[in-house]
Amino acid sequence: MSSKTAPNVPQGNADPLAGTNLLARYLERTGRSEALALEAKTVLPSGVTHDSRHVLPHGLYIDHASGPRKWDVDGNEYVDYYGGHGALMLGHNDPDIRAAIDAGLDRGTQFGAGHADEIVWARKIIEMVPSAERVRFTSSGTEATLMAVRLARAFTGRNKILRFPGHYHGWQDDMTTGYRSHFNGGAVSGVPDPVAANTLLADVRDIRGLQAVFKHAEDIAAVIFEPLGAATGQVPMDPEFIAELRTLTHQTGVLMIFDEVVTGFRVSAGGVQAKIGVTPDLTALAKIVAGGLPGGAVAGKKDILDHLDFAASSAKDREKVYHPGTFNANPVSAAAGIATLSKLSDGKLLTATDHKAATLRTSLNTVLREQKVAWAVYGKSSAFHLFMNPNGRTIDPDTFDPNVVDQSELTAKPAETVRALRLAMNVHGVDLSGWPGGLLSSTHGDKELAETVSAFTMSLEMLKEDGLLAETLKA
Numbered sequence: 001m002s003s004k005t006a007p008n009v010p011q012g013n014a015d016p017l018a019g020t021n022l023l024a025r026y027l028e029r030t031g032r033s034e035a036l037a038l039e040a041k042t043v044l045p046s047g048v049t050h051d052s053r054h055v056l057p058h059g060l061y062i063d064h065a066s067g068p069r070k071w072d073v074d075g076n077e078y079v080d081y082y083g084g085h086g087a088l089m090l091g092h093n094d095p096d097i098r099a100a101i102d103a104g105l106d107r108g109t110q111f112g113a114g115h116a117d118e119i120v121w122a123r124k125i126i127e128m129v130p131s132a133e134r135v136r137f138t139s140s141g142t143e144a145t146l147m148a149v150r151l152a153r154a155f156t157g158r159n160k161i162l163r164f165p166g167h168y169h170g171w172q173d174d175m176t177t178g179y180r181s182h183f184n185g186g187a188v189s190g191v192p193d194p195v196a197a198n199t200l201l202a203d204v205r206d207i208r209g210l211q212a213v214f215k216h217a218e219d220i221a222a223v224i225f226e227p228l229g230a231a232t233g234q235v236p237m238d239p240e241f242i243a244e245l246r247t248l249t250h251q252t253g254v255l256m257i258f259d260e261v262v263t264g265f266r267v268s269a270g271g272v273q274a275k276i277g278v279t280p281d282l283t284a285l286a287k288i289v290a291g292g293l294p295g296g297a298v299a300g301k302k303d304i305l306d307h308l309d310f311a312a313s314s315a316k317d318r319e320k321v322y323h324p325g326t327f328n329a330n331p332v333s334a335a336a337g338i339a340t341l342s343k344l345s346d347g348k349l350l351t352a353t354d355h356k357a358a359t360l361r362t363s364l365n366t367v368l369r370e371q372k373v374a375w376a377v378y379g380k381s382s383a384f385h386l387f388m389n390p391n392g393r394t395i396d397p398d399t400f401d402p403n404v405v406d407q408s409e410l411t412a413k414p415a416e417t418v419r420a421l422r423l424a425m426n427v428h429g430v431d432l433s434g435w436p437g438g439l440l441s442s443t444h445g446d447k448e449l450a451e452t453v454s455a456f457t458m459s460l461e462m463l464k465e466d467g468l469l470a471e472t473l474k475a
Contacts, residue, residue: 012155015056017423020466023425032060038215052085052434055175056419060426065092067443070431071271078431079448079455081384081438086262087287089103089382090340090349091443097291097339104335111331117338118169118329125289125299128270131258132299137329141261141286144296145224147323148282149174151298152222152255154307154321155180162213162223162254164204166230166411169259169284174199175224204230204237204407207244217252222282224257227272231435232262234385235407237294239276246278255304255385256280259289261296265340266439267381269347288344291336294327348384349442350470356449357382365397365451371460372474377437385437386421388413389472424459441451 021428027034035057040047048054061073068091068233070080080092090097104117107406122135138144149161161174177186187196199271200220214220223245229237230395249256258280265269265288273279280302286296306312313320329334335469343399344350359386364377376387388398390412418436425432430452432438463469 011207017420017466017468020468022420022424022427022466022468023461025462026423027057029075029076029427030058030072031312032059034058036061036073050085055434058187058435060431067091067093068077068441068445068448076426076429078426078429079444079451080431081440081452082431082433082472083439083441084292085287086266086439087290087292088441089266089288089353090291090343091441094236094291094340094343094443096343100291100339101184101293101332104332107331109330109332110326115329115334116330117331118293121329121334121337121341122297124338124345125285128274128341128345129260129264129285129299130270130273131281131282131283131301133302135297135299136305136323137325138286138296138298139294139325139327139330140170140177140195141259141284141296142172143282144261144298145175145257145259145326146287147298148257148284148300149222150321151282151300151304151307152257155186155304156221156253156255158219158221158254160198160200160220162200162202162220162242164225164230165201166235166407167204167224167226167259168231169224169226170261177201185344189265204235204241207241207453210245210247214254216249217248217254220252222255222257223249224259224284226263227258227260227276227278227280228263228267228380230411231385232383232439233380234435234437235410236380236402238403239278240276242276246280249281255282257282257284261285262439263381264289265344266350268350269345276354288340289337290333291338291340293330293333293336295330295333297336319446353382353440353442353444356444357384360384360440360449360452363449364456367453367457368397371457371464373460373469374474376471378402379437382440383437384440385435388417392415392471417463417468417472419464420463421459424462426456427462428455428458430455 032202037047046054053059062069062070071077125135127134165178168179173191173195176191177199178201182188185201187193202213229235258273260271264285268275282300284298287379289297307321308323361377368375374389376386376395379385390408422432
């Protein structure tokens with residue numbers, strides 16, 4: 001065993017993994033990633049460009065990727081379940097998307113003017129997404145939800161936004177309260193109290209409580225949520241609850257915003273809304289919509305998006321909602337988006353990917369049962385989540401039902417156990433998302449699934465040997 005210690009653990013804080021075989025193996029495999037991580041800390045806060053990439057002793061630095069796999073700078077190969085934070089429904093470096101990008105690059109990267117592909121791209125979205133009568137492009141999912149909220153306020157003349165704890169809608173000021181902290185409604189660091197005061201929080205499983213909120217809805221502009229549930233279904237959302245919420249919004253003039261930044265063109269060709277038959281007023285899109293390149297969109301009813309329209313606003317003698325943006329409908333992103341949506345529009349690749357994800361979830365639960373680890377794997381569509389059983393429930397992973405478990409319990413993840421599992425899976429050639437869990441692409445096949453199951457087995461065994469799973473083992 002290597003005696004090397006973790007250089008990126010802050011001095012004075014003992015690393016709980018110090019001295020373990022796991023940490024030694026990880027450090028031995030990732031020397032070049034370690035060097036880059038140390039260099040990055042001299043120019044980037046914590047050495048990262050996205051909070052989820054903060055991993056101790058250091059995260060992976062990737063050199064290239066293809067299909068369901070990626071390779072780090074040390075030459076290690078991984079089955080990838082990060083999927084570009086959900087953007088890569090067709091896997092890494094899809095040849096058709098690559099050809100569309102190459103053709104787009106040949107034409108230019110920024111025209112400062114309109115181009116034909118933005119019309120084609122918008123029409124594709126309108127054809128596929130039930131709520132889309134008009135489309136406005138943005139540069140990211142955060143900007144898409146920001147614009148959706150601004151349009152809702154302009155359309156209704158109301159100020160407050162209703163949201164559900166744990167649902168992620170970007171990092172703008174309106175959406176930070178109640179995501180990972182401040183579930184009492186207080187402002188997070190850097191956000192003024194009056195801004196946070198315009199965000200209302202409600203229990204996603206308490207329809208009576210929600211009905212009480214809507215009795216005083218005269219200042220609520222919109223309700224926004226992830227329709228599959230928080231964190232792409234980590235805390236599932238009941239379609240019947242959504243249908244009842246739709247009724248309440250119709251009755252009170254509150255707009256309904258679906259955040260389909262992750263689920264759009266993943267759960268079905270038309271997103272969750274097409275799957276469950278509930279049509280929102282506005283939909284925020286990003287990730288898959290731009291084929292893995294930067295890009296997003298807000299889509300919705302024409303009369304709402306008319307607040308962005310010069311002629312419509314002038315005709316009604318109202319102030320138009322202002323919206324510039326250098327990279328809105330960037331021509332290269334448009335080319336990638338058109339190619340992606342064309343391949344997903346019939347839904348066949350999505351259905352096949354869902355079946356593979358269901359197979360993976362079942363296989364991982366078999367491993368948990370065989371290893372006598374009291375966790376469970378669950379999820380919908382092409383996502384999978386790991387329930388880490390913080391309260392020590394007696395559970396059967398094959399029959400685990402997340403709908404009967406409180407949100408706080410579903411989302412409670414022992415930080416060091418999560419870190420240990422992720423590092424162990426890296427050691428065995430798999431990169432999980434940080435929640436922990438993952439998203440499959442259409443390129444994940446039987447070989448990748450088998451390697452993932454094997455890596456999961458070996459990772460749990462490694463954690464057992466290092467004494468890192470004692471509290472979760474069944475008698």
